[in-house]
Amino acid sequence: MKITESALPQGQGNMPLESIITNKHEKVIYHYDEATGLKAIVAIHNTILGPGLGGARIWDYTQEEHALVDALRLSKGMTYKSAVAGLDLGGAKAVIIGDVNKLKNEAYLRKYGQFVESLHGSYITAPDVNTTMYDMVHIAKETKYIVGLPAVYQGSGDPSILTAYGTYMGIKAVAQKAYGSDSLAGKKIGIQGVGKVGAMLVDYLSKEGASIYITDILPGRLAAIAKEYNVQVVQDAEAFYELDMDIYAPCALGATINDQTIAKLKCQAIAGAANNQLADEHKHGRMLLEKGMIYAPDFLVNAGGVINVHTEFYGNYNAELAHQQVENIYTTCLTILQQSAQDNIPTQEAAIRLAEQRIQSVRNARLA
Numbered sequence: 443m444k445i446t447e448s449a450l451p452q453g454q455g456n457m458p459l460e461s462i463i464t465n466k467h468e469k470v471i472y473h474y475d476e477a478t479g480l481k482a483i484v485a486i487h488n489t490i491l492g493p494g495l496g497g498a499r500i501w502d503y504t505q506e507e508h509a510l511v512d513a514l515r516l517s518k519g520m521t522y523k524s525a526v527a528g529l530d531l532g533g534a535k536a537v538i539i540g541d542v543n544k545l546k547n548e549a550y551l552r553k554y555g556q557f558v559e560s561l562h563g564s565y566i567t568a569p570d571v572n573t574t575m576y577d578m579v580h581i582a583k584e585t586k587y588i589v590g591l592p593a594v595y596q597g598s599g600d601p602s603i604l605t606a607y608g609t610y611m612g613i614k615a616v617a618q619k620a621y622g623s624d625s626l627a628g629k630k631i632g633i634q635g636v637g638k639v640g641a642m643l644v645d646y647l648s649k650e651g652a653s654i655y656i657t658d659i660l661p662g663r664l665a666a667i668a669k670e671y672n673v674q675v676v677q678d679a680e681a682f683y684e685l686d687m688d689i690y691a692p693c694a695l696g697a698t699i700n701d702q703t704i705a706k707l708k709c710q711a712i713a714g715a716a717n718n719q720l721a722d723e724h725k726h727g728r729m730l731l732e733k734g735m736i737y738a739p740d741f742l743v744n745a746g747g748v749i750n751v752h753t754e755f756y757g758n759y760n761a762e763l764a765h766q767q768v769e770n771i772y773t774t775c776l777t778i779l780q781q782s783a784q785d786n787i788p789t790q791e792a793a794i795r796l797a798e799q800r801i802q803s804v805r806n807a808r809l810a
């Protein structure tokens with residue numbers, strides 16, 4: 443089976459189910475509840491470093507196989523994200539199938555919480571597409587294996603704040619590599635998508651004196667940001683790729699780095715918060731390398747959110763510790779960029795290699 447981009451909320455299309463299944467997931471569980479209409483899949487990819495943590499997304503998939511593919515792919519991504527961020531967490535993801543507007547209510551969320559509880563902590567749930575930190579409050583009535591609650595419930599609150607900070611660190615790291623200095627003063631930076639993360643990124647970049655270009659499909663978002671900050675608004679989404687910018691920061695959708703956009707982009711570097719930026723991880727990672735364009739791996743740059751909830755899971759939420767750990771994205775990113783240059787491999791591959799080495803070394807330490 444092949445799926446197309448439009449079938450998924452975000453991410454890579456044309457990925458055969460068979461190739462994803464060979465990713466060696468530890469466990470995949472399907473749960474159906476007739477009374478509430480809950481249909482959920484939890485995919486646990488790898489728990490060598492710790493319990494599998496990943497968000498729960500609700501999406502009205504046209505076919506249930508698409509949901510399975512999404513769960514398998516995203517849970518594997520979480521394994522790498524946590525491993526490369528140095529967290530004691532494995533990778534997992536929950537995908538809940540259905541129309542969020544028709545189905546989501548307290549009973550539905552509590553039923554989902556019971557399902558999570560039945561997995562005895564091998565999976566820890568969190569907010570994702572169509573699930574908010576306020577939904578977590580209902581889910582938490584049924585399970586202790588949950589993070590991402592609002593601050594008033596002793597949770598870590600809105601993850602976007604640290605995701606934006608991590609993205610800012612990634613941008614500074616690519617600038618250091620490209621220009622020999624991580625100062626962003628005067629650098630032309632294009633932010634695609636000024637939602638929760640993109641808007642906060644504008645704030646960091648404007649404080650550093652960057653020259654900021656923004657685009658978004660929502661004119662209201664553009665107007666709100668332009669009212670508050672000195673930014674150039676680009677209405678034409680396609681023309682955005684051809685801008686004379688130094689750094690491109692994708693903060694909207696996945697798969698925006700593809701055959702068409704690589705041909706148009708003139709920037710020196712790419713670093714942004716969006717998940718699954720490379721339409722084809724191998725092909726487009728290699729194309730960027732060959733074009734001499736520095737690419738900060740997305741799952742490293744946007745790890746601020748999972749770093750934030752990580753400290754919530756292991757005891758009391760510690761904002762200061764989380765902030766420090768997010769700052770480390772800068773150093774890790776430089777290490778990966780260096781490794782990629784040294785071995786002439788795409789940065790995404792260098793990041794995956796680093797994650798796999800860490801998982802393997804911890805596995806070896808346990809066996810020794």
Ligand SMILES: NC(=O)c1ccc[n+]([C@@H]2O[C@H](COP(=O)([O-])OP(=O)(O)OC[C@H]3O[C@@H](n4cnc5c(N)ncnc54)[C@H](O)[C@@H]3O)[C@@H](O)[C@H]2O)c1
Pocket residue numbers: 452601602603605634635636637638639640657658659660663679693694695696715716717744745747
């Ligand atoms: N929020 C987090 O903590 C977090 C963590 C990890 C990854 N991410 C990823 O970062 C990205 C941004 O997250 P967010 O929380 O800011 O989301 P958001 O929904 O608040 O913002 C996304 C913005 O992108 C805009 N957009 C959508 N399609 C677009 C297009 N074709 N061109 C230009 N703009 C477009 C939307 O209008 C919106 O303003 C997403 O890909 C998300 O999955 C977010």
